[in-house]
Amino acid sequence: MEDSNMTVSVNDDELTRILRSGRPPFTIEASDIANTIENLEASVEEQEERILKEISREEERVRKHEEKMAQLKISLLALKEKRQRYQSALSPIRKLHSELLSLIFVTYLDLFTRGNRFGRNKASSCCGFLPLALVCAHWYSVILETPRLWGTISIDLSLRERLGALTPAIMRHLALSKKALLYLDLDWDSFPMRAKTASPARESGDKFLEILAGEQARWRRVRLHAGLLRFYQDDDTDVQNKFLRELLKPEFPELESLEMQGTGYYADIKNPFMQNCPKLHRLSLSNYSPSGLLDFPWHQITYLSLRNLDVTVVVEALGLCPNLVSVELVIVWRPRTPANGNEVPESNNSNLSLGSLQNLSITMDRTQYLYWSSLRWFLESLTCPSLQTLHLVGVGIRRNDLYGTHPDNAWPDQTLLDFFIRSQLFPTLRILSITNLPVRESNLLDLLAHTPMLADLTIHDLMQRVDNKRRYHSSLHSAGYDDYCSEEDDDFEKLGGFTIGKMFLERLTAAREVDHASSPQGQLTPLLPHLRRIELRLYPFDVQELIWKMARSRWDTGSAGTLPLPVAVEQLESIAIKFIAQGGKWKRSWFEDESVLYELRGEGMAVKVGWESDLEGSDRGEVLVALKDENEEEEED
Structure with missing residues (x-):
């Protein structure tokens, strides 16, 4: 006898038959379907509870594994740091004399830091050599006894009301610099303004100029913003020049480099000092007119850098320097707006x-x-x-x-x-x-x-x-x-x-294959017979073979099977080829051993192959082609 509480369900075949018939289920069928749904809901709840418990257990296992992995990484890092500490004890730099350490520290300060910066983010000094001072007591003592490290001073004058707190630190740097030459940078990091402000309670930039003026005999490299030379209380130029002449003497016996910056209103402020500078030979002007330098020793300048100046002013400045050796220019676009489209x-x-x-x-x-x-x-x-x-x-x-x-x-x-x-x-x-x-x-x-x-x-x-x-x-x-x-x-x-095409590469090729029906001998004269180094960046449109021929001909200038050259061609030392990846897509074949450019592995010639995407902000890559060794050549033979 069947249990009266036993539920009857509908199987899949019966449900399919009912759905295909298009009619509503009969009463008994509807009851069976409802029972089936109830059974399925119970199964879903049971299965869901079981799965959630399983997920929870697995998540706990994952968490424990992640914790263990983190502990292993921490342990590995600690071992590496411990190994590094022991290795540092045997580091050759610890055997160096203090004089050599001083030279290394000065090089580090000049190349990898911006010196000792004051007032950049807060009213405290930021020493460029601080990481070195924290290494050990001996290095710190060497730093204290290296005046040159303390003589590089950069002050952000835009922090007006907080500059007073920097005075003790600056005075300490000047004291520790002793008689070393000074490298000074007085600028506005955020926005330019006049040295003195309307509020007497606020500090002014000329205060620091006054402090540093006492050390002007030690100035070696100086970077000044023209706003430092104008004062809020009096716009009379003569009054300002008189104040500056009283503050600074015209003699700067050790000054070698001067950089003047100006912006808009400060582009033509006069600089009435720096007239007697027997060692001055480097001058940089950015948004600052050369007419602002009064009685300046232009004849001493051998290096001149001009940025963001009208081209007429650039020519004027160049004409003032009869002994120039090096010039760096940034040309400003100053178009003449045409009244009509045909004006030239x-x-x-x-x-x-x-x-x-x-x-x-x-x-x-x-x-x-x-x-x-x-x-x-x-x-x-x-x-x-x-x-x-x-x-x-x-x-x-x-x-x-x-x-x-x-x-x-x-x-x-x-x-x-x-x-x-x-x-x-x-x-x-x-x-x-x-x-x-x-x-x-x-x-x-x-x-x-x-x-x-x-x-x-x-x-x-x-x-x-x-x-x-x-x-x-x-x-x-x-x-x-x-x-x-x-x-x-x-x-x-x-x-x-394009700038670089097949004609350019063919003309640069130093030798060609023997062809008795070739063009006259005069056309075989290669361009640039004394070329030793070449670097090209170009789109890779069927030019790899031409690049290989050009480079190979200049590396092995006397190989058999080539026509004699009318002029001697010097051997190429290095070649760097960088392809432009159109749309950011570069080909792996550029870096594979089967690449034509990888055949440029002659003994002694440095070959570099790379790519650079033409998409703005995209990355780039390059690889130095390894030289072919003798064993590899024997295997190929």
Whole structure:
């Protein structure tokens, strides 16, 4: 006899038959379905409870494993630290004399820190050598006895009301620096302001200038903001100059380097001192007019750095320095806004000859719009017959920026070539670097034809900016250049092509395979016969084989099966090739042993292969190709 409490359920086949019939279940069927649902709910609850308990147990096990892993890592770290402590006891640096330690500490301070900074975030000093002082008592004693470490002082004058608390620390640094030369930086980290403020209760920057003025005989390198030379109480220039002359004497016997900074209102503040500086030879001006330096010894300057100044001011400053050896410039885009679309910037007919200049670096930093008129005007002004090193650098420029046909938007290729010819660089120029600039391949070959003595060449082709065309068209429209907006798709050839192409690599190849039906002997003369080092960044469009031939021909210049060269070609020492990964996609084959470039493993030649994404903010990579050893060559034979 069946149990009256036993429930009857519906199996899957019966449920399928009921659902396919399209009719509602009968009363008995509905009761059976309800019983089935009740049974399933009980099973779900039971299964859910069991699974949750199982998950809880597994989570507890995972937690215990993670704790154990953390303990193991801590234990391993402790062992490594203990090993490091014991190894440090045998470190060769502990055997050095105090004099050598002092030199190492000074090098560390200069290269890896920003010196002793005061008032950066709080009213306390931040010593650049603090990590060294915490190593051991002996190192701390060496630091105390190294005056040079205490003579590097940087003060943030934007912390006006808190500067007074820094005075004791600064005085201590000056005392411990003893008679060592001083490296000073008086600047505003946040925003520029006048030295004295409206509130007498607040500290003023001239207070520190007064403290440091007592040590002006020890000033060696100084960086000043022009706002430090103007006072709130009296805007009369004569009064301010009189105060400064009373505060500072014109004699700075040890001063070697001066950097003046200004911004807007402070760009033309006069500096009435620093007139008698027999050792001064380095000058840097950023947003500060050279006319602000009164009775300045311009004839002593051999290194000059000019940033964010109008190109006319740059030429004026260069003309004041007859003995320049090195110049670094950051050209500012100052376009002449045309009244109509056909107006062309005025050309420059003046000529400034810098006969002593050996090193020139020009950086063109794109900020808002791209114009080349400033560079064109500058190159038309300049002649450098003794130039040995030339660096032309573009910052923030992409190939897409070259849309438009306005004259200001055209790269001054002929002007640059005229500068090379006018300066007669063929016997002097040894190092040439052109990076991130729209130099066409034909223009580059023309330049290299006038520099046969070149030994070091660096060329970085322009990258493509992703999704930038519409934004650039908008900037042209807002600037009033509607007639020069182009809505066509990207066309590299229309934009001037690439800087590095097949023609460039073929012309740089020093020897070619024997071909009796080849062109005349004169065409075999290679470019740059004295080239020792080359660095290229380019898009990898079927050029790997050409790069290999070029590099191999310059490494093994006398190999069999090659035509004799009309001129001797020096052996290449190193080559660095960096491919531009279009859209951030790089190929693993660039780094594999089967790569053509990996065959450049001749004894002694350093070969580096790398890639760099054309996506802004993307990473990059490179690998140094290992030299092929003798055993490997025997196995291949």
